[in-house]
Amino acid sequence: MKTGPRGRLAASVGVLAAAGMVLAACGGGSSSSESSSAAPEPASSSAAPASSEAAPTEEACTELMPVNLQLQWFVQAQFGGYYAAKDKGFYEEQCLDVTILEGGVDIVPQTQLAQGAADYAIAWVPKALASREQGAGIVDVAQVFQRSGTLQVSWADSGISTPADLKGKKVGNWGFGNEYELFAGLTQAGLKPGKDVELVQQQFDMQALLNREIDAAQAMTYNEYAQVLEAVNPDTGELYQPEDFTVINWNDVGTAMYQDAIWASEERLADPAYQEMTQAFVTASLKGWIYCRDNAQECADIITANGSKLGASHQLWMMNEVNKLVWPSPLGVGVIDPALWAQSVTVALNTLNADEVTIITADPGEAAYTNQYAEAANAALTAEGLDTTGDGFAPISVELKEGGA
Amino acid sequence: MSEFAVHAEGVWKVFNEGAANEVTALSDVSLDVRKGEFVSLIGPSGCGKSTLLRVIADLTSASRGTVEVAGMTPQKAREDHQYGIAFQQAALLDWRTVRRNVELPLELAGWDKAKRQARALELLDMVQLHDFAESRPWELSGGMQQRVAIARSLATDPEILLMDEPFGALDEMTRERMQNELLRIAGATGTSVIFVTHSIPEAVYLSNRVVVMSPRPGRITHVVDVPLGDRNEDTRESDAFFEAVTAVREALRGRAKPVGEGGARLAETS
Amino acid sequence: MKARINLIWPPILIGALFLLAWQALVVIQDLKPYLLPAPSLIFTTFTSNLSLMVETGIYTATTAALGLVFGTLVGILLAMVAQRFFVFRNLMIPIAAGIAAVPIVALTPILNNMFDITSRTPRVLITAIVVFFPIFVNVYRGLTAVPPVQLELLRSLSATPRTVLRVLRIPNALPFFFTGLKVAAPLAVIAALVAEYFGGPQEGLGSKIAASAANTAYGRAWAYVVVAIIVGLAFYLITLALERVATPWAGRTRSA
Numbered sequence: 068m069k070t071g072p073r074g075r076l077a078a079s080v081g082v083l084a085a086a087g088m089v090l091a092a093c094g095g096g097s098s099s100s101e102s103s104s105a106a107p108e109p110a111s112s113s114a115a116p117a118s119s120e121a122a123p124t125e126e127a128c129t130e131l132m133p134v135n136l137q138l139q140w141f142v143q144a145q146f147g148g149y150y151a152a153k154d155k156g157f158y159e160e161q162c163l164d165v166t167i168l169e170g171g172v173d174i175v176p177q178t179q180l181a182q183g184a185a186d187y188a189i190a191w192v193p194k195a196l197a198s199r200e201q202g203a204g205i206v207d208v209a210q211v212f213q214r215s216g217t218l219q220v221s222w223a224d225s226g227i228s229t230p231a232d233l234k235g236k237k238v239g240n241w242g243f244g245n246e247y248e249l250f251a252g253l254t255q256a257g258l259k260p261g262k263d264v265e266l267v268q269q270q271f272d273m274q275a276l277l278n279r280e281i282d283a284a285q286a287m288t289y290n291e292y293a294q295v296l297e298a299v300n301p302d303t304g305e306l307y308q309p310e311d312f313t314v315i316n317w318n319d320v321g322t323a324m325y326q327d328a329i330w331a332s333e334e335r336l337a338d339p340a341y342q343e344m345t346q347a348f349v350t351a352s353l354k355g356w357i358y359c360r361d362n363a364q365e366c367a368d369i370i371t372a373n374g375s376k377l378g379a380s381h382q383l384w385m386m387n388e389v390n391k392l393v394w395p396s397p398l399g400v401g402v403i404d405p406a407l408w409a410q411s412v413t414v415a416l417n418t419l420n421a422d423e424v425t426i427i428t429a430d431p432g433e434a435a436y437t438n439q440y441a442e443a444a445n446a447a448l449t450a451e452g453l454d455t456t457g458d459g460f461a462p463i464s465v466e467l468k469e470g471g472a
Numbered sequence: 473m474s475e476f477a478v479h480a481e482g483v484w485k486v487f488n489e490g491a492a493n494e495v496t497a498l499s500d501v502s503l504d505v506r507k508g509e510f511v512s513l514i515g516p517s518g519c520g521k522s523t524l525l526r527v528i529a530d531l532t533s534a535s536r537g538t539v540e541v542a543g544m545t546p547q548k549a550r551e552d553h554q555y556g557i558a559f560q561q562a563a564l565l566d567w568r569t570v571r572r573n574v575e576l577p578l579e580l581a582g583w584d585k586a587k588r589q590a591r592a593l594e595l596l597d598m599v600q601l602h603d604f605a606e607s608r609p610w611e612l613s614g615g616m617q618q619r620v621a622i623a624r625s626l627a628t629d630p631e632i633l634l635m636d637e638p639f640g641a642l643d644e645m646t647r648e649r650m651q652n653e654l655l656r657i658a659g660a661t662g663t664s665v666i667f668v669t670h671s672i673p674e675a676v677y678l679s680n681r682v683v684v685m686s687p688r689p690g691r692i693t694h695v696v697d698v699p700l701g702d703r704n705e706d707t708r709e710s711d712a713f714f715e716a717v718t719a720v721r722e723a724l725r726g727r728a729k730p731v732g733e734g735g736a737r738l739a740e741t742s
Numbered sequence: 743m744k745a746r747i748n749l750i751w752p753p754i755l756i757g758a759l760f761l762l763a764w765q766a767l768v769v770i771q772d773l774k775p776y777l778l779p780a781p782s783l784i785f786t787t788f789t790s791n792l793s794l795m796v797e798t799g800i801y802t803a804t805t806a807a808l809g810l811v812f813g814t815l816v817g818i819l820l821a822m823v824a825q826r827f828f829v830f831r832n833l834m835i836p837i838a839a840g841i842a843a844v845p846i847v848a849l850t851p852i853l854n855n856m857f858d859i860t861s862r863t864p865r866v867l868i869t870a871i872v873v874f875f876p877i878f879v880n881v882y883r884g885l886t887a888v889p890p891v892q893l894e895l896l897r898s899l900s901a902t903p904r905t906v907l908r909v910l911r912i913p914n915a916l917p918f919f920f921t922g923l924k925v926a927a928p929l930a931v932i933a934a935l936v937a938e939y940f941g942g943p944q945e946g947l948g949s950k951i952a953a954s955a956a957n958t959a960y961g962r963a964w965a966y967v968v969v970a971i972i973v974g975l976a977f978y979l980i981t982l983a984l985e986r987v988a989t990p991w992a993g994r995t996r997s998a
Contacts, residue, residue: 175956178776198958202774237860242944244956267860268949270851270941275859421944421953422794422962531894550900557898563891566991567913576909580899610994 131164132344137176137185139327141169142375144385145289146189147366148211148393152355154369161347167373172243177205180330187348192325192408193415193426194244199435200427204333207325207436209349209401209444210408211356212392215323216288217248219315220273220295225282228313230320231256236282239269247426249285251322251418252315261421273298283315289388293381297471306469322418324411326392329401333434350444353400357453360390363463381471387462394457401441408436476540477632477664478505478528483537485523485690496689497523498534503683503692507631510658510665512675512682514720520690521668522636528666529557529634542631553581555632556625560640562617564609570620571596571605577627595623598657615646622654626661633658633665640670648708651677655703672724676716677703684723694723779961788965799969802946805862806934806977809869810927816870817877818919824878825885825911826903834878842875846933850940865937865946872933873926877919884918885911917992920985927977935970947973 138146149167152158158165168185170176176188177195181203190198192207199205219238221227227236230252240246250260258264267281273294276284286292292314300307317323329349335341359366367382375382398404415426445455485498498520505511513521526532527539530546541549549555556577564573574592583591596602599619601612609617618638625633639647651674658665669675675682676698684694698716700707707713761781767773768780775783788795820838824831846868853864888910896906938948947970954963985992 175958178958181776194957198776201776201958201960203776203958242949242953242956244953265860266944268938268941268944270854270859274855275941280858280860420957422791422950424959424962426957529898531897550898553900555898557895559891559894561889561891563889563895565892565910565913566994567916567989577899579909580896580901580905608991608994610991 128162131159131162132347134158134163134165134187134344134348135168135185136165136348137168137174137179137188138170139176139189139191141171142167142370142373143290143377144367144370144375144382145287145327145389147359147370147386147389148356149189149352150355150369150373151358151362151366152351154373155355155358157351157354157358158348161351163344163347163351165348177203177330180205180332183332186332186344188330189327190330191244192328192411193247195328195330196412196415196427196431196435197244199431200429205330206333206336206434207328207403208331208345208439209329209353209441210325210403210436211329211352211401212325212327212389213394213396213404213407214318214392215248215326216388216392217245217317217323217326218286218288218292219249219252219283219317220276220286220292221283221313221315222276222279223311223313225313227283228315229256230315231258233283234258234263236264237267237280238264239267239275239281239284241271241285242268245285247415247418247420248317248322248324250420251324251414252317252320254418255320255322259423260419261423266421286314287388288391289385293384293388293467293471297378297381297467297469299469306467321410322414324414325403325407346440346443349401349440350447353441353444353455354448354453356393356400357448357455357457359386360394360457360460363387363390378468378471380466380468384465384467384471387465390460391462394460396456397458399442399445399455400457401444402438403436403441475507476504477507477509477542478503478666479538479540480504480524480528481538483524483527483539484535485520485527485532486535489535498527499689499691501537501690501692505632505664505666507664508662509681510655510667510679512667512669512679513685514669514672514675514682515685515724516687518687518690519685520687521685523690524685525634525636525666525668529555549632553577553628554630555634556628556630557634558618558621558625558636558638560637562609562614562621564617564620564624566609569606569608570601570612573609573620574624574627576624581628591627592623595626596620598626598660599623599653615642615650618642618650619653622657626657626663629661631664633663635665635667637668637670639674647674652703654678672717672720673708673713676700676713676720677708682716682720682723684720686726693726696720696723775961776958777960779964783961784964784968787961788968791962791965795965795969798945798947798950798966799973802931802934802938802948802970803973803976805865805937805946806869806930806973808862809866809934810873810930810977812866813870813873813930814877814923814926817874817922818881820874821878821881821885822907824882826907831882835882838875838878841871844871846872846936847940850937854941859942862943865934865942868937869930869933873930876922876925876929878922880918880922880925881915884915887918888914916989917985920981920989920992923981924978924985927981928974931970931974931977 136149138149142150153165153167175198176185177190177198179185180188181198188205195205195207219233227233233253238249240249253260253264260266267275269275269281269284273284273286273291275281277295277298284291286295295307295312296309298307299305300311329352331345332341336345363386364383367379367386370386371379371382377385393400396402412430416428416430418426420426448455480501480503483498483501484496487495487497501520501524513524515521523532527534528541528546530550539546542554544552544554565576568576571589571592574595575588578588578591593602593605596605599622601616601619601623604612604616609620612620621638639650642650655678667675667678679698682696682698683692684696685691686693696716696719700712700716765781768778820834824834849871850864850868853867857863857867892910893906896910901909935946935948938946939952944950944953947966951963951966951970954960954966
């Protein structure tokens with residue numbers, strides 16, 4: 068039973084392999100550096116010139132261009148606009164055949180995009196900028212969510228109403244790159260996330276908060292926050308009410324960052340054919356978002372029809388809350404406000420994560436985003452008679468049922 | 473009847489009685505062993521010699537018949553450490569030193585530490601392995617391990633030594649040396665020995681009497697007296713030795729006159 | 743001494759060549775860090791964050807050690823019960839096999855909800871469950887796979903079952919136990935690490951690897967993986983050392 072160094076090598080290879088498996092599970096992407104050949108061929112003669120013109124509407128479209136869209140999570144109303152665009156034929160109108168790829172815990176959408184597994188990806192800006200700094204060539208071509216939906220939720224009796232109150236508390240967050248606004252808020256309040264608060268990674272439910280195992284939980288306005296409001300208060304026998312909780316909203320604190328945006332491949336944007344495809348895609352997607360603003364219930368139903376397992380009231384809540392994040396879009400739907408972009412970048416540059424490292428180390432610069440496609444889309448949609456700023460948008464009132472049914 | 477080391481009368485051992493694979497390992501076996509006597513059991517496979525040894529040792533029970541060991545039931549004899557046993561494998565425990573292996577029976581008999589140690593060294597002296605007391609079993613040759621096993625079997629100074637082909641795995645020269653050792657020790661301590669073997673010369677050299685057994689069903693067929701007196705280095709080459717060997721061989725081949733039904737009484741000698 | 747050097751240098755050489763090849767690949771192909779970080783990047787990340795790496799490693803190692811001890815004790819205890827009681831054995835073995843089949847991925851979220859997610863408890867339990875099976879199986883084998891001649895010897899010496907256990911079965915089982923422990927120890931590290939992936943305090947290797955990967959900081963992630971390897975190796979080597987001390991007779995030719 069002598070094991071010597073050979074046994075040790077075997078053991079180290081074994082642990083390496085196992086760790087590698089964990090890592091691969093986290094990373095999600097393949098390590099091949101070839102991009103997939105989804106280079107679009109324009110169907111017939113390309114009547115429309117390359118970039119900033121209105122998207123072709125009357126062009127004879129004999130062959131749809133296949134497009135892969137990588138979502139950031141599973142199918143749900145958070146991505147309502149894209150499913151609506153597909154369902155209502157807006158993509159087809161633009162001569163696109165869009166396949167929507169669901170995301171998941173281990174899928175990093177911007178990596179999928181950079182490696183060529185997808186043509187476009189939905190990703191939050193800070194995470195995408197971090198990838199970009201690591202060499203992923205991606206560009207923000209439409210900022211769909213104009214404001215952040217992240218909350219830090221506490222019980223009303225916990226006395227937590229500002230980030231500074233989180234000192235010494237058990238603070239839940241999801242990890243996986245979703246925690247930066249929280250960390251930014253803590254940093255702004257003079258706290259070190261790794262040291263001054265007890266960080267606990269939540270599962271993707273609100274049990275830890277409801278069981279009072281943690282003092283503050285991360286939640287999206289459109290999803291997890293609804294989960295606590297769909298839970299029954301054992302003391303009253305009724306559903307919990309908003310008054311039972313306090314929330315910290317990062318938009319108010321000033322450390323909010325841009326979230327869901329459409330990202331495109333930087334390298335391929337040099338190719339006129341891809342530019343055309345991007346324009347078509349952006350225009351149709353934004354049209355889908357306009358549709359969901361005006362037809363929230365129908366969009367919620369479209370999502371359910373596409374396989375979402377969320378309950379009906381929860382789905383509608385989500386659609387409504389997401390609409391609140393998208394609308395109003397003062398500069399036009401999908402258009403990036405340079406000031407807000409700068410805020411996102413500043414927070415990303417100055418926020419220490421749990422390892423006391425910032426999200427990015429250098430300003431990504433002008434090349435990281437473009438308003439070219441969004442503005443052109445706005446023009447085209449306005450020409451169709453659609454309201455692209457949603458100035459008069461009023462959210463509906465949604466009643467949640469237990470469990471989101 | 474306690475002048476006998478072992479008294480067995482009408483012993484039957486049937487395995488799987490009543491079933492299709494019923495085997496009669498011992499049928500109506502009777503045997504008396506006097507104190508200080510050296511008796512060998514010899515016979516082909518399946519003749520019951522090992523089974524008989526195990527019945528005496530209370531490692532298995534007789535289906536029918538009476539067995540007395542040192543005047544008591546086999547179970548009591550076993551519980552009172554009235555016999556020592558040695559098998560073909562030395563069965564030393566690898567994680568104990570040689571000395572602590574020899575101490576094993578004494579531990580189980582409740583002796584205190586100092587007494588155990590002294591006795592173990594004494595025994596190792598007897599088998600001429602004193603220098604190896606602190607060695608580990610794997611450091612010893614096969615013959616040396618068997619000597620340790622024999623020393624162990626004598627630990628509680630039992631009246632009776634039961635041995636099941638203990639030298640079977642050894643080469644011829646070592647075997648002869650071990651036989652001399654055994655005779656010397658048994659003679660010095662006055663221990664009665666029941667010795668199971670396959671080897672005719674070994675049985676003859678060691679024993680006062682050789683009990684010949686035969687299988688299907690297992691039974692005693694002959695008892696051969698071996699009047700060779702004190703053994704010395706010339707014994708193996710003597711005519712008397714050769715005659716005794718021949719007698720046993722003939723008995724094994726079934727050519728000698730068999731003993732009557734009811735086994736070998738002390739009164740009957742061939 | 744020369745013999746020992748001859749045993750050591752081949753794996754070191756292979757390891758060094760492998761790292762060189764990796765570095766060359768990254769440099770020549772100009773692979774971006776988000777795809778595959780270079781060993782040099784991993785090394786610099788590792789050394790410039792040394793105290794953080796150590797702290798994180800210790801956190802996970804502690805969880806692994808707690809789970810290892812707990813799972814081992816339960817494994818040994820149940821193996822002894824299974825050896826002694828026929829009825830229990832027929833019950834235990836299928837159950838143990840069933841437990842071994844449940845993946846960490848499925849069990850961890852359940853335990854996280856059953857127990858306080860902010861404590862180490864769910865992760866220690868998962869580790870203990872993973873460790874239990876190899877220990878149980880090997881100790882059980884060791885307790886029962888005693889040469890029959892030795893059992894006969896002990897019976898001839900009028901030993902009670904308790905005595906047989908103490909004098910014979912347990913020492914016999916020690917080499918088997920270490921065989922199980924050599925499997926269980928690195929497994930405990932892996933289990934503790936993977937369990938961290940699913941929620942709870944974020945101070946451990948699993949959490950940090952997942953967080954780094956999600957931030958596309960793969961150089962960092964790999965640095966933590968290196969720590970994980972070191973921890974796993976340490977567990978294994980400690981087990982080896984324990985084995986050598988506790989069972990010097992193991993691996994020698996058995997006595998006749």
